[in-house]
Amino acid sequence: MSDTLFGVSLPPRRGFSVPIQVLEEGGVTAWLVEEHSLPVVSVAWAWPGGAARDPEGHEGLHGMAAALLSEGAGDLSNIAFADAARDAGIGLGFSGGRDSFEGSFRTLSPALPEALRLARLAMTAPRLDESALARVRARAVLGARQALETPAGLARREFWHSAYPDHPAGRQPTPESLSAVSREEVRTALDAQMRRGGILLTAAGDIDPDGLRDLIRALFATLPEGAPEPVPPLPSPERFGVRRVEKAAPQSTLYFGQDALLPTDPDWEAFQVALRILAGGGFTSRLTRTIREERGLTYGIGAGLDLLFGRAVVVGQVQTDNATVGEVWRLLREGWAAMAAEGPTEEEVRDAVAFLSGSLPLQFTDTRRTASLLLGLRQAGRDPAWLAGRPARLAALTREDVARAARRLDAAALSLAVAGEPQGL
Incomplete structure (x- = not known):
């Protein structure tokens, strides 16, 4: 297909494709886009779950649990953990979505071993300090209150609640539900969520298939066996007028x-x-x-x-x-x-x-x-x-x-x- 710009013919468009390689290691199927022009590696992974498994009255549990994973792990306090990631130029984070629980990092290739160490430590030995829980809760409560104070936040909340009154998709965190989350609930939720099974993983950048297989083993081999429970299917939305x-x-x-x-x-x-x-x-x-x-x-x-x-x-x-x-x-x-x-x-x-x-x-x-x-x-x-x-x-x-x-x-x-x-x- 050729185009014109200001009456001048442009050359035909080149086709576009993404060179995806599919590989498997330890029960994890991964997609890889290999690109070695820059020494950067990005990895993203997810399990089904997240807010879909928040108990009623405790909405926001999995979002808080995800935020706590980077608030200190093993012998690293929250400050030491953040310093280790920053000093190595690593962007590492976790999130609890509506129907998934996700992790990701981006790192320079030489710092990949350190990125793996920090990600593995976060998943297997999160500290869950009470002080960290208080900080995460305060941020989450502030966000929930702000959503309840704007027409946009209120309209969005009402739409999803009315469209899915009997499904987790219709429930949103409130200051009260976030305040009800305990440290013990967070640990239980994380134990049930991060398992060796049910993982979807993708990677892009300066890594080859053998390197990605090594990465998968290093990242997930020490997690508990099994997979998280499946999330409930979504029905058609209610027509609520x-x-x-x-x-x-x-x-x-x-x-x-x-x-x-x-x-x-x-x-x-x-x-x-x-x-x-x-x-x-x-x-x-x-x-x-x-x-x-x-x-x-x-x-x-x-x-x-x-x-x-x-x-x-x-x-x-x-x-x-x-x-x-x-x-x-x-x-x-x-x-x-x-x-x-x-x-x-x-x-x-x-x-x-x-x-x-x-x-x-x-x-x-x-x-x-x-x-x-x-x-x-x-x-x-x-x-x-x-x-x-x-x-x-x-x-x-x-x-x-x-x-x-x-x-x-x-x-x-x-x-x-x-x-x-x-x-x-």
Whole structure:
């Protein structure tokens, strides 16, 4: 495919692919993108779990547990641990996501043994000092309180709670639930979460397959056998209509969404294109033109696919003055219905496909991003062939393909959580 810029023909685009090697060691299957031009190695790994296994009333447990892993381990206090990582130029961290528990590091190649030592020490001998627990809890409580003080945080919380009232996806940490977490609960959660089985691992950079096998043995061989319990499957979201959360503020935040395709659906790429045209980021989407440019009702509006628990949900957000909430909600639903009924134009499809195809290589510009993105693909159930075939699948899409996928957009299924002092609903 050749392009033009200011009337000048550009050379044909080169094909894009990621050279993924798949290997196995000790029951761990790993993806590797080998690149030796710079002496940098990035590794990311994950188990199923995270917030999905927070007990009711103790939401935030696994997030706090992940944060505590880098707050001192073995004979290293929190300061000594941080100094050791900083002195070697190592970026090491853990996180408790909604449906996963993750670790990662990036390091210069000569410091790889030290990165492995610190990561292994964090996973096998975390100190969990009471002083560290108090610091981590204070940060988490502050974040939870801030989320409860803004229309955006309140609307987001209400949306997920209303969409999944009986599932962990609908529960969010509160100051009270975080305060209820004990040191003993953290240790129990970590023991159950970090096992030798159930690991997804990806690596990128200055390491070869034999080196990665050595890394896997060094990193995980001393963990307890077995795998974490599987996370509960995600049902379709409830259609809850409109939910209001009153909050004194000059503007309201609208958080909206509907069910989406399963990641295995053959219309996945076509649906992404339709959603990009309707509500994608930037200033080119239909809803941006209608609501922002033509009427000046918001600074920005966007929606995309949120993938969690093996399913996808369409979620979006927009802020507007309280007095114009009703008008924005009407315009949003009208745009949603028009896309489903009429589909896109040929030009819209061409531009959206060009953006998605052109932005794909930019997502693999450094080792940390590459390892993280590959891990996300693995968590979504993808394989290397899926990624390799994505440019061709996008290029093959027609207007009719995207119009068919766009019919999955259902204005009647849209649910809205709005926080502020909205008028006109």
